[in-house]
Amino acid sequence: MKIKVIVTLKNGVLDPQGKAIQQTLNGMNFENVEDVRQGKYFEIEVKEKDENKAKSLVDDMCKKLLANLVIEDYKIV
Amino acid sequence: MKSSVIIFPGSNCDRDMDVALKKFGFKNQMVWHNDQSIPKSDLIVLPGGFSYGDYLRCGSIASKSKIIKSVIDFANSGGLVLGICNGFQILTETGLLTGILQQNKFLNFICSNVYVKVKDKQNKYFKDLKKDVLELHIAHNEGNYFCSDDELKLLEDNNQIAVTYCGEDGAEDESTNPNGAIKNIAGIFNKNKNVLGMMPHPERMIDKYLSGEDGSLFFKNILDNFK
Numbered sequence: 178m179k180i181k182v183i184v185t186l187k188n189g190v191l192d193p194q195g196k197a198i199q200q201t202l203n204g205m206n207f208e209n210v211e212d213v214r215q216g217k218y219f220e221i222e223v224k225e226k227d228e229n230k231a232k233s234l235v236d237d238m239c240k241k242l243l244a245n246l247v248i249e250d251y252k253i254v
Numbered sequence: 255m256k257s258s259v260i261i262f263p264g265s266n267c268d269r270d271m272d273v274a275l276k277k278f279g280f281k282n283q284m285v286w287h288n289d290q291s292i293p294k295s296d297l298i299v300l301p302g303g304f305s306y307g308d309y310l311r312c313g314s315i316a317s318k319s320k321i322i323k324s325v326i327d328f329a330n331s332g333g334l335v336l337g338i339c340n341g342f343q344i345l346t347e348t349g350l351l352t353g354i355l356q357q358n359k360f361l362n363f364i365c366s367n368v369y370v371k372v373k374d375k376q377n378k379y380f381k382d383l384k385k386d387v388l389e390l391h392i393a394h395n396e397g398n399y400f401c402s403d404d405e406l407k408l409l410e411d412n413n414q415i416a417v418t419y420c421g422e423d424g425a426e427d428e429s430t431n432p433n434g435a436i437k438n439i440a441g442i443f444n445k446n447k448n449v450l451g452m453m454p455h456p457e458r459m460i461d462k463y464l465s466g467e468d469g470s471l472f473f474k475n476i477l478d479n480f481k
Binding site for chain 1: 357400
């Protein structure tokens, strides 16, 4: 079963790369772009048929490795 | 004084550290990341570099490597653990030190000499150090120290801030902050002050003809405090 995870910086944590992307987009005449936050996306193939069990395993992985909870939030999608 | 330097795939300051430690009289050994145990040591050093290619987050993969449990046990039993640059990043990822090193504020890799102010001398690294400001070298892309307000308060209340970026005269302000680190933090201790992580490289400042000697003071001081 494939579980998908998105890791993003917490609100309020400075994201200089997102800022640089936003400024570049503005410079390319996408003037409506007000903010960009960059994150990470994972597809994790888990040997598990029960979706809840698989998600709970991935939740544990997020806490222990995939996200650093000091600055990042994660969302299992 | 016996020391061990841990080598991870991608470490690149491990041999510089070995040279520096031996120059001042440490009996140093190199330890591979895939080993399970560390030879008897008084000091363990996690060197600079790009362990595991900086994949995922700097230091995150190394913080789960085979050898790291021994490092954590050693630290928890009061042993001296020093993490320089990538070593500092690894220490935050293990949880031995609080906070995290984020990408530099202006997205540039910084390679330059800096001055750092020694903020606390009640510890085995800086006790009786004759200088308050050291000239050291930094070379990093992720040195922008960050932690929550609550953690920062704890660091300040327990005098766990070890060194801060400053001017030659010791003045700390935004102009002397190279990477955006909160409170100009360049290095911190754990609560018991046996674990020290810092971005600047003392091992690059051990020769008066090549670089400077403030790194020499740092290593000699650890040895003096051990005697």
